[in-house]
Amino acid sequence: MKRRGILAAGNMLVDHVHQIAHWPQPGWLVEIEHSERASGGAPLNVLLTLARMQTGLPLAAIGLIGCDADGDYLLQMLEQHQVEHRGVQRNPQAMTAMTQVMTEPGGQRTFFHAPGANRLLDLAAFERVNSEHKIFHLGYLLLLDSLDRSDAEFGTRSARLLAQMQQRGYHTSLDLVSRQGDPRYRPLVLPALRWLDYLVINELEAGEFTGLVLRAADGTLQQHLMAQAAEQLMNEGVRRRVVIHCPEGAYGLERNGAARWQPSWPLDAAQIVGSVGAGDAFCAGVLYASHENWPLEETLQLAHTCARFNLLCANAIDGARPLAELMAYITLNNSSCL
DSSP: OOOOSEEEEEOOEEEEEEEESSOOOTTOOOOEEEEEEEEESHHHHHHHHHHHTTOOOOEEEEEEEESSHHHHHHHHHHHHTTOEEEEEEEETTSOOEEEEEEEOTTSOEEEEEEOGGGGGOOGGGGTTOOOSOSEEEEEEETSOTTTTSEETTTEEHHHHHHHHHHHTTOEEEEEEOOOTTOTTHHHHHHHHHTTOSEEEEEHHHHHHHHOOOOBOTTSOBOHHHHHHHHHHHHHTTOOSEEEEEETTEEEEEETTSOEEEEEOOOOOGGGOOOOTTHHHHHHHHHHHHHHTTOOHHHHHHHHHHHHHHHTTSSSSSTTOOOHHHHHHHHHHHHHHTO
16 A cells, blocks of 8 residues: 555644734733634644645544534634544533734744643544554644553553554654643653654754753854754654754754754744744645655755745744745745855
């Protein structure tokens, strides 16, 4: 069987994105200048970005939502983008997860999150999953309470799930959530790495897991430590690719030893509208390129391009562009560097 397509599972939520002029001091008020609703969470952000890229890949989602207006909205978004959603179940006892996102000028954002039905997503939702998709993407660990629980054999239930999906023939991929100082990073993530083909995370998450300080006290990126962090993660068992991304660029490492630092495309801070889905847009680029067996340099360039266009919009998916447009941008910028 020739596998084709991407199946994504995990946190499904609605982002209520608000534009504010600045973050207020405690006790003070600041006006919301603009608000909009958008789908959010790892599987939806990745899948809808891929759908808008018009790649032609079969796309499917697995998750748990409530029987409410936000849940209706998420199903409408999946229908609109022709993402197969038989694996999205509804629970009348739980609300659809939601996040209130406060976005300041320059793209800095703060999140207030209600996990809702995502807390209940567990192994039972995956028992009969055996599709012909090539890649299975799961996110976000540390926000999936049931799958984050311990498992006597695999360490965590998420590790058991990834092992099962890998044994069914999927290439597996994982994303984390950025939580500074969370003591659960190592115990929850380490067991999953040996069942992963692809790990795509940012420098904050990589630092939390590896214990390496990837930014100096003044905020300067310690680029030489990016390679060390990627090697450490690869040595924990990732089978194919580790990619660590940050605003300045991305470092990619392959199991065969190929490695590359790829700078981000230039973008003025004044052009940035929001960064709520930039990491997932980057991940979508990595997954598509990995699905198509692209070399590391081309993979990172596509991922950076997906993230760049994401930054031009307030929500997680409106910045997504067709693949042909993304490739034209890459070609133009590569030629200008000659």
